[in-house]
Amino acid sequence: MDDERGLAPDGTIAREGALERVPEAFAPVVEAARARISGTFGPDRLHSAYLYGSVPRGTATPGVSDLDLQLALHDEPTAADRADARAVETALDRDFPQTDGVGILLSGTRLLLSEAERHDAGFFVACLCTPLLGPDLADGLPRYRPTSLLARETNGDLARLLPGWRDRAARGDDRRALGRRVGRRLVRTGFTLVMPRWGGWTSDLDRSAAAFAGFYPECAEQMRLAVATGRAPSPDPAVLSVLIDDLGPWLAAEYTAVHGEKASRSG
Template sequence: MLIKREGSLSRVPVAFGPVVEAARERIAGMFGGGRLHSAYLYGSIPRGTAVPGVSDLDLLLALRAEPTEADRADARALGAGLDADFAQVDGAGVVLSSTETLLSELERYDLGWFVACLCTPLLGEDLGQKLPSYEPTSLLARETNGDLGQKLPPWRERVAAATTDVERRALCRFVSRKVVRTGFTLVMPRWGGWTSDLAESAQVFGRYYPERAEQMREAARVARTPSADRAALGVLHMLLDDLGPWLAAEYTAVHGTKAVRPVSP
């Protein structure tokens, strides 16, 4: 079964139309002068499932050259500005990469797949047209989420260092989403398909690992409605100290570990 591109500008909910149009205009203004190759939406907004005041805005910018510190500063300003100006979104994130990286052989089954299947073109030439078709294979599972074990220690450090509810809430959202998606891709080849829906992802995972199903449902709940209250933080620590380590070990046993990437300078 081929994985089809999941989003479309035609699916953007009416409430988020002004946000998407502002993003298009601001990206063109801030990353003009030949820096930008193309821009993409991903996440719940182009899937048509975004909830005003709850969902975040996710953007990927493909630059013609490797991102610089100036590019990253502009990306942070872009995201902060959109988040501040539109109550419809609860946070705005801007991911930067170069076209060379996105089309590289190393990233073929990670960032390349991400562009081709999970990203909706917003500006410029669609890089997805230069990438192959994808199926829910063990190779795809390995290269997308076969790095959970490496991520757990720095996540624990970030949680320990967090001093505000805003930071803790963001970590709850980020970590729980990653764990749920890792749980889903662990079983994706056996299930034979793709979903980005967090509740469905947890449900599918639970069919194959019923003894861990309730933990994954809790992770999906926190991922959809992140909070900094005691209950949510309890789930976060469960993910970092129990479900996460188990999932990382099981993932390695089933699919192996993600290919090593070069260390950024």
């Protein structure tokens, strides 16, 4: 494996996480998540469960990092499924102070394996998620390369997100949550903008920003601000404004010019 570029020997993107990389402090949280998810959803509803983010990558910091999970259900998620997921989130967050929040994504297996999601949700499961429970959906998905198609389908919808972010900022919504979301998404978008030229994959915020800066040095300072905001959002509304009203529109326009817009999803 090319650790510098996150690639397997054949040049495809390697899966970035593994259970053996989970930091010792987070091992009890992961085991509790396994037990609660299994006990709550059961085999009739749950196809498989996955970890993603800093915990399976081995870079999580106790008291700072959150625990992120993806559940693949046999059928499309219902209101009852979402309520059960929220209950699991609340219980884990309450019982384990080493996590700064728990987030569970719910998806049906049909969606995750669909042709429309092949280079978005499918890529996410195959390369960015670490199996925790059940059969691995990655077995039914292709090996991915750092292509313009992958860039377009993962992050080519930034322009559609900006109006909603502006509305939330104007309403004074939780700036901490909004700042983390905006900062991280801008860093990911900046990285995937240059990903095909950089020739690999990383989810690390600092490496992502550095890769971006190698091609767009004039925007490096703003991208470093996005990294800082994604980790520890500033209460200063001017910081969020720089990201949403300055970096965001430029990045969306450049992304569209280089890769095109993400395909619309029906429904």
